[in-house]
Amino acid sequence: xxxxxxxxxxxxxxxxxxxxxxxxxxxxxxxxxxxxxxxxxxxxxxxxxxxxxxxxxxxxxxxxxxxxxxxxxxxxxxxxxxxxxxxxxxxxxxxxxxxxxxxxxxxxxxxxxxxxxxxxxxxxxxxxxxxxxxxxxxxxxxxxxxx
Amino acid sequence: xxxxxxxxxxxxxxxxxxxxxxxxxxxxxxxxxxxxxxxxxxxxxxxxxxxxxxxxxxxxxxxxxxxxxxxxxxxxxxxxxxxxxxxxxxxxxxxxxxxxxxxxxxxxxxxxxxxxxxxxxxxx
Numbered sequence: 015x016x017x018x019x020x021x022x023x024x025x026x027x028x029x030x031x032x033x034x035x036x037x038x039x040x041x042x043x044x045x046x047x048x049x050x051x052x053x054x055x056x057x058x059x060x061x062x063x064x065x066x067x068x069x070x071x072x073x074x075x076x077x078x079x080x081x082x083x084x085x086x087x088x089x090x091x092x093x094x095x096x097x098x099x100x101x102x103x104x105x106x107x108x109x110x111x112x113x114x115x116x117x118x119x120x121x122x123x124x125x126x127x128x129x130x131x132x133x134x135x136x137x138x139x140x141x142x143x144x145x146x147x148x149x150x151x152x153x154x155x156x157x158x159x160x161x
Numbered sequence: 162x163x164x165x166x167x168x169x170x171x172x173x174x175x176x177x178x179x180x181x182x183x184x185x186x187x188x189x190x191x192x193x194x195x196x197x198x199x200x201x202x203x204x205x206x207x208x209x210x211x212x213x214x215x216x217x218x219x220x221x222x223x224x225x226x227x228x229x230x231x232x233x234x235x236x237x238x239x240x241x242x243x244x245x246x247x248x249x250x251x252x253x254x255x256x257x258x259x260x261x262x263x264x265x266x267x268x269x270x271x272x273x274x275x276x277x278x279x280x281x282x283x284x285x
Contacts, residue, residue: 086209
C-alpha cells in the first residue's frame with residue numbers, strides 16, 4: 015500500500031481548530047478536513063475531488079450504548095459516509111457531523127479513509143471516553159436523532 | 162482579518178467575531194459543489210439549513226431554503242440563509258449553501274451580525 019501525506023494545514027486563528035490534510039493511498043487521493051467544535055466534530059472526506067458530497071449526523075443514543083446515524087443531506091444508510099460516521103462515534107465517543115463523497119461499493123476506499131480519519135483524531139487528542147454525555151437531543155425509544 | 166487556506170483543494174476561512182456580546186466562531190469552506198458556513202456560539206453546529214437557487218422561467222431568480230437538521234420553527238434562521246444565498250447569487254456564485262447556526266439567540270441583530278461577518282469574509 016502506497017501512502018504519502020502532504021503537509022497538513024492548521025488554522026485556529028478563529029477559535030475553531032481546522033485541520034486539513036491529504037493522503038494518497040493506492041493511487042487514490044483522499045482529502046480530509048476536521049473542524050473541532052467544543053462539543054462536536056465536523057469532518058469531511060473527499061475522494062479524488064473537492065465535492066462536499068452527502069452529509070450525516072451521528073451520535074450515541076442514550077440510555078443504550080448504540081449509535082444512531084441520520085442522513086442530513088443526500089445519501090442513504092448504505093452510503094459509505096453513514097457507516098464511517100457511525101464507527102467514528104463508536105470508536106471515539108465524539109458527536110460527529112460527517113460529509114463524504116466516497117462512492118458506494120468501495121469498501122477499500124471506505125476502510126482506508128476511516129482508518130486515516132481515526133488516526134488523525136487520536137493524534138489530535140480529540141477522542142474521549144464514552145462516559146461523557148453527548149450534546150444531541152436523542153429520542154431513546156425510537157433510536158433516532160431529532161432533526 | 163482571517164487568512165484563506167488555498168493549498169488544500171477546499172479553501173476555507175476561519176475567524177471569530179463578537180455579536181451582541183457573544184463570541185461567535187465562524188468557518189466558511191468552499192467545496193466544489195457547496196459552500197459550507199458554520200457559525201456557532203454554543204459549541205455545536207446547531208441547526209443546519211440548505212439554500213439553493215432555483216432555475217425558473219422568470220428573469221428574477223428564486224431560492225429554496227429549508228431546514229435539514231434542528232429547529233424548524235425559527236423563521237429568522239431561514240431568513241438568514243435566504244439573505245446569504247441571495248448575496249451569493251448576486252455575486253455570481255451558483256453553488257448551494259449549507260448553513261449551520263448554533264446561536265444563543267435568534268434575534269434580528271444577531272442574525273444580521275452573522276450575515277455581515279460572513280459577507281465580509283466570503284470566499285466565493
